[in-house]
Amino acid sequence: MNTGEEIEGIDVTDMAQALNEDLAHNESVSGILQHMQEEIERLKMENISLKQDLSRTNCYQEAGTEQSTVLHCASVTQDEPSLPPEYSDFKDVFDPVKASVLPPHRSYDCRIDLIPGAPLPNNRVYALTDKETKYLRTYLDDLLQSGFIRHSTSPVSSPLFFIPKPDKSLRACIDYRGLNKATIKNKYPLPLIPVLLDQLRHSTVYTKLDLRGAYHLVRVKEGDEWKTAFKTKFGLFEYTVMPFGLCNAPAAFQFFINEVLHEFLDVCVIVYIDDILIYSKNSEEHTQHVRAVLSKLKENHLFAKLEKCTFNVNKVDFLGYCLSPQGITMDIKKISAIADWPEPSSVKDIQKFLGFANFYRRFIAHFADIAAPITTLLRKGQRFLWTDEAAHAFQLLKQKFTSAPILKHPDPDLPFFVEADASQVALGGVLSQRDAVDGQLHPIAFYSKKLLPAEQNYTVAERELLGIKVAFSEWRHHLMGAKYPVTIFSDHKNLQFFGSLKALTPRQMRWLNFF
Structure with a gap:
């Protein structure tokens, strides 16, 4: 500007x-x-x-x-x-x-x-x-x-x-x-x-x-x-x-x-x-x-x-x-600012919006996946063209921000749960703990990361496993030395047999050592 x-x-x-x-x-x-x-x-x-x-x-x-x-x-x-x-x-x-x-x-x-x-x-x-x-x-x-x-x-x-x-x-x-x-x-x-x-x-x-x-x-x-x-x-x-x-x-x-x-x-x-x-x-x-x-x-x-x-x-x-004692929410003034944010008309506008939104991305599940059509426009040499896909992503992000959940304060005296997922373009995860009163899982933080071009070529199983690996790296300070075993949720059942595979690629062997 x-x-x-x-x-x-x-x-x-x-x-x-x-x-x-x-x-x-x-x-x-x-x-x-x-x-x-x-x-x-x-x-x-x-x-x-x-x-x-x-x-x-x-x-x-x-x-x-x-x-x-x-x-x-x-x-x-x-x-x-x-x-x-x-x-x-x-x-x-x-x-x-x-x-x-x-x-x-x-x-x-x-x-x-x-x-x-x-x-x-x-x-x-x-x-x-x-x-x-x-x-x-x-x-x-x-x-x-x-x-x-x-x-x-x-x-x-x-x-x-x-x-x-x-x-x-x-x-x-x-x-x-x-x-x-x-x-x-x-x-x-x-x-x-x-x-x-x-x-x-x-x-x-x-x-x-x-x-x-x-x-x-x-x-x-x-x-x-x-x-x-x-x-x-x-x-x-x-x-x-x-x-x-x-x-x-x-x-x-x-x-x-x-x-x-x-x-x-x-x-x-x-x-x-x-x-x-x-x-x-x-x-x-x-x-x-x-x-x-x-x-x-x-x-x-x-x-x-x-x-x-x-x-x-x-x-x-x-x-x-x-x-509050219940947890952490976004500042209501910031929510109003995002809700009223005009549609970007230049790369500078996109940078400004994402710079503002990134501060609160820990409240949004699959932030990187949703924002992918917008972040693509920031590539060097990329001609700015605001597509219907980018417009949809922009409106969806605004909707997600205005309905963001309360993030609970982490408690080391309770078990941690990690849910990880992967798409063709991004990884996503959520760290949760079960509330002692209502028995429901409540989020502590969300995490997402856009995949590198090479990572997009991984198999489905590798991308899913990478999502778990990245989640554990992101929340290492909570999960390492946890008082109770960490429960992992994944929609790829074959991962439970990963450790017993007889033939592993060098990359898979490195990941196995990580866990």
């Missing part, structure tokens, strides 16, 4: 258009711009009404050179809810004024180690409109007053530009691509969201905490500030806190928050960057857990946005899912 296109209700500024024209041939920048627009459209589809608050604007930008840049920008002002009385002695954790105070240096400060000999950026200043100039002045004044930035004499600089928000105000973004290219990458891993959610078995009450200006709660390592310098018409500035846009920022913050909350992880807390979920088996236990976590936040100069927090509930939206 072009940044220069007009989005309904949003006037794309001349600045964004000029930036797109200047950098259209750069694949990395195209990714940045595309995700900016996708974020805008996502917010529109969710009908989020953002109120302008120029004095407090946080632009969350997580960027990397090895993966697409994602922008999370917000400046939401709402009526501030009250803090539950059992946590009233932690009101300082939710104080926005104290959150704007420059944090201390710690051992967790963000390092920016450079590749020896790598060229460093020194970009030009972009011309701004009157509206952008006015906003820039406020933006700089706020950050200077808080000490989050300072005047700089750095020999490097990255450009600052603006993109429009849905309420027609602006958000400032710094393009750190040049710096990121010269930075030694921090390989500290971000958690796998499905693995995080597996910890919620037996939980009945939840509290969600959203950290305020999370990255700005971490200092840049002393002596590395000059590397964050950005250039504007009002001069050169550098960050003293970790800015949004550095390729190592997500990893650095994840390491920091994991260290702060390490004693609670997988016990009563799961955390993904600045989103914290506290879970407990009962209310009494939950109050103790929440107080312990708030105490850690206060001790480490971390703050949360009260208006974005949820306390002591039996159902909570977290990381795009709706969580």
Whole structure:
């Protein structure tokens, strides 16, 4: 999608258009711009009404050179809810004024180690409109007053530009691509969201905490500030806190928050960057857990946005899912977005739809099989032709998403059941457990995979066996060392004699060793 296109209700500024024209041939920048627009459209589809608050604007930008840049920008002002009385002695954790105070240096400060000999950026200043100039002045004044930035004499600089928000105000973004290219990458891993959610078995009450200006709660390592310098018409500035846009920022913050909350992880807390979920088996236990976590936040100069927090509930939206004691469902807003999704008219439209849909594919049986007529259009050199078969697949996927089941939390104290199947084009499987109350099998997760051209030439028996093998690989962390024998369901009865065959191909022998 072009940044220069007009989005309904949003006037794309001349600045964004000029930036797109200047950098259209750069694949990395195209990714940045595309995700900016996708974020805008996502917010529109969710009908989020953002109120302008120029004095407090946080632009969350997580960027990397090895993966697409994602922008999370917000400046939401709402009526501030009250803090539950059992946590009233932690009101300082939710104080926005104290959150704007420059944090201390710690051992967790963000390092920016450079590749020896790598060229460093020194970009030009972009011309701004009157509206952008006015906003820039406020933006700089706020950050200077808080000490989050300072005047700089750095020999490097990255450009600052603006993109429009849905309420027609602006958000400032710094393009750190040049710096990121010269930075030694921090390989500290971000958690796998499905693995995080597996910890919620037996939980009945939840509290969600959203950290305020999370990255700005971490200092840049002393002596590395000059590397964050950005250039504007009002001069050169550098960050003293970790800015949004550095390729190592997500990893650095994840390491920091994991260290702060390490004693609670997988016990009563799961955390993904600045989103914290506290879970407990009962209310009494939950109050103790929440107080312990708030105490850690206060001790480490971390703050949360009260208006974005949820306390002591039996159902909570977290990381795009709706969580409850019954299991996991899709976020209702995302379901509405998929239900209203227009039919793709280009390869870019297909990529956008599948990128959105893939996040929830674990809810859909035979996702890869259903989507095959659509994914075929993404082949290199493939001419875009929206066929009746593709249209049918598109509508069927939308129908499947709007009727997706609840996925149960896995319980290692119950037997697991694996059902695997294979078609001519894809593999599919479902991991289930039997409910102790109704005695029925309930899904934990679905899995599907499109077959490679060579795999499509396998015999029916081989494809069916491959489906079982892939399912066991996908759910290895549940099935290996399971307390009870795993039951496999297959519609190919001949597989039960596979181990007793006298003549096996080399491929079949390898598979036999797998089992």
